[in-house]
Amino acid sequence: MxxxxxxxxxxxxxxxxxxxxxxxxxxxxxxxxxxxxxxxxxxxxxxxxxxxxxGHRHPKVVAAVKAQLDKVMHTCQTVMPYEGYVKVAEKLSHLVPVRGHAKVMLANSGAEALENAVKIARAATGRSNVVCFDGGYHGRTFYTMAMNGKVAPYQTDFGPMPGTVFRAPYPVPYHGVSEDEAIRGLKMTLKTDANPKDTAAIVLEPVLGEGGFYPASKSFLEKIREICDEHGMLMIIDEVQSGFGRTGKMFAIEHSGVEPDIMTMAKSMADGMPISAIVGTDKVMDASGPNSLGGTYTGSPTACAAALAVMEVFEEExxxxxxxxxxxxxxxxxxxxxxxxxxxxxxxxxxxxxxxxxxxxxxxxxxxxxxxxxxxxxxxxxxxxxxxxxxxxxxxxxxxxxxxxxxxxxxxxxxxxxxxxxxx
Missing domain, CATH: 3.90.1150.10 (Aspartate Aminotransferase, domain 1)
Structure with missing residues (x-):
């Protein structure tokens, strides 16, 4: 046509x-x-x-997906698991710089990864609040819409957003927001709106994606880590757009040396096949009960095959x-x-x-x-x-x-x- x-x-x-x-x-x-x-x-x-x-249709990825189609297309990994899911989890647990031993949950999209990261943080801390940043973008599901630091077009037509999401300024010195002012704003948010004892996590992109490609400095990320540790909150880093080699390292957070508690990733993970991941410290990831995480298509066999091939391409090329x-x-x-x-x-x-x-x-x-x-x-x-x-x-x-x-x-x-x- x-x-x-x-x-x-x-x-x-x-x-x-x-x-x-x-x-x-x-x-x-x-x-x-x-x-x-x-x-x-x-x-x-x-x-x-x-x-x-x-790149579009990398030959190694295309071959891996075709080979998987000749074996298993779907079983739902919660019904009958398969090798690809656990191999992707194993690879990511060694690649992703979270604190301690890492465990992994696979999902379908960046938004779904962020939704599950918040669920896991709530289960691990017993708290409800989440603090995000101006200019941040985390998805189009209802909770991630509330987390986004920009109203139009993501929230405009959809009525009230979920509560317990609070906002702090992101440091963009070019537009007049210094690192010191951003930290001062975050501390004020924790003082006036999001009581730390009720706050599960601080969520941020190490480089704003939809918000304008502004990187957070090493010192800013270190201060976020310190504030989280001071109050027993989790640090969730959203690498959906900045991950898988975009910044010259596998993940943008690696430029700072800071280790978060949870990281999310999706884009470029499988060269166009729908997959995302939530990777976190084992005790955090194991906090919720049996069958509390997952979905029918999460970590599908074909997407896992593509993700494994992508990780090989990173090493070989x-x-x-x-x-x-x-x-x-x-x-x-x-x-x-x-x-x-x-x-x-x-x-x-x-x-x-x-x-x-x-x-x-x-x-x-x-x-x-x-x-x-x-x-x-x-x-x-x-x-x-x-x-x-x-x-x-x-x-x-x-x-x-x-x-x-x-x-x-x-x-x-x-x-x-x-x-x-x-x-x-």
């Missing part, structure tokens, strides 16, 4: 809140490129929103080194653009988790979300898939596969530069 025919079906049958505004439909993909239903080629700088760090090298290439080009264009400011990266601000005034750092939207639209017209994000909608973020070929990377960056020249 053509793009036009598929768009007719979309408008007729897909719920408006779930329908993509894009009019091109993916037909096939390879590493960092996608071809639509009409045969048009796109360079992918979005990676399925950070899901494809090892030096993905972490490639992520660092990609980040350096992006930083160099961003630096050139910052000097060339008055609208580009605050270029930054942690490995290949890279971004810059579009502003209308560098002196006042005035966000320009209209230019960000125009750039993404024009780039799409030129064959490049590009995403914006951020509290103000003016951040351009880069989530292309870490495995992107240099020639394709440079072609995509040239498209951005050409689009900027025509827009400003």
């Amino acid at each position: 053509s793009n036009a025919e598929l768009n007719e079906l979309k408008q007729k049958y897909v719920a408006a809140g779930a329908a993509s505004p894009a009019t091109a439909f993916a037909d096939r993909a390879e590493n960092s490129e996608i071809w639509d239903a009409d045969g048009n080629r796109f360079i992918d700088f979005a990676g399925g929103i950070g899901v494809l760090n090892v 030096n993905i972490l080194e490639k992520s660092q090298a990609l980040g350096e290439k992006l930083a160099a080009r961003f630096g050139e653009w910052q000097n060339k264009f008055d609208c580009i400011d605050h270029v930054r990266n942690m490995g290949a988790m890279a971004a810059f601000e579009l502003v209308s005034n560098k002196t006042d750092r005035t966000p320009n979300p209209e230019l960000a939207a125009a750039l993404c639209k024009k780039a799409r017209e030129e064959g490049l898939i590009l995403l914006s994000c951020g509290m103000y909608g003016n951040t351009i973020r880069f989530l292309m596969p870490v495995t992107i070929e240099d020639s394709v990377l440079n072609e995509g960056l040239d498209i951005i530069e050409s689009c900027l020249e025509s827009l400003v």
Whole structure:
């Protein structure tokens, strides 16, 4: 079917809140490129929103999924378990830097991982409250909607959110929130709203994802760890977007050396197959009773096969080194653009988790979300898939596969530069 025919079906049958505004439909993909239903080629700088760090259809992952399909597609691991689930758990328990011996629960999505992390924290502490941060994004289920540090579009139409979720400022010095001010705000939240003796956990992203790709400093994360320890609260780190090699280490928290009690992960864990994980200290993870965690499809055999293959690819193809090298290439080009264009400011990266601000005034750092939207639209017209994000909608973020070929990377960056020249 053509793009036009598929768009007719979309408008007729897909719920408006779930329908993509894009009019091109993916037909096939390879590493960092996608071809639509009409045969048009796109360079992918979005990676399925950070899901494809090892590229579209990595051959090793495709082979692992096909092999699994010839054996078992589904049994529900709570009814009859299978090797893939326990092997993924074993691998993650050695990879994830939580305190002490780690145990693992598998789920289907990032939101589901965060929901279960909170359930586990409540069971382990006997407390209800959760403290999250401005700009944080944790999912679209009801409790994770309440945890999100941004109202629109995630909460707008859905009525009252669940209670016992409290907010603190996230340190973004560029936008006037220093680390000291963020810590002071967190302590005030614990003083005036979320009594520590009733608070199960502090939940945060080590690098804000949807909130704008702002990394938390080592010292800030250390202070969060100290505050959690002081009050007997758990530290939950959300690595759904920053994990699996995006920042040049397997997980962004590793840059700080801080060990949380629980970590969540999902995107890029299985190269597009739906899977997520909650990994935590064994006593914490074992706190709830028998059959209290799980779901029909959690940790499906095919997704586990894909996840195991992804972890092999990381070892065999030096993905972490490639992520660092990609980040350096992006930083160099961003630096050139910052000097060339008055609208580009605050270029930054942690490995290949890279971004810059579009502003209308560098002196006042005035966000320009209209230019960000125009750039993404024009780039799409030129064959490049590009995403914006951020509290103000003016951040351009880069989530292309870490495995992107240099020639394709440079072609995509040239498209951005050409689009900027025509827009400003």
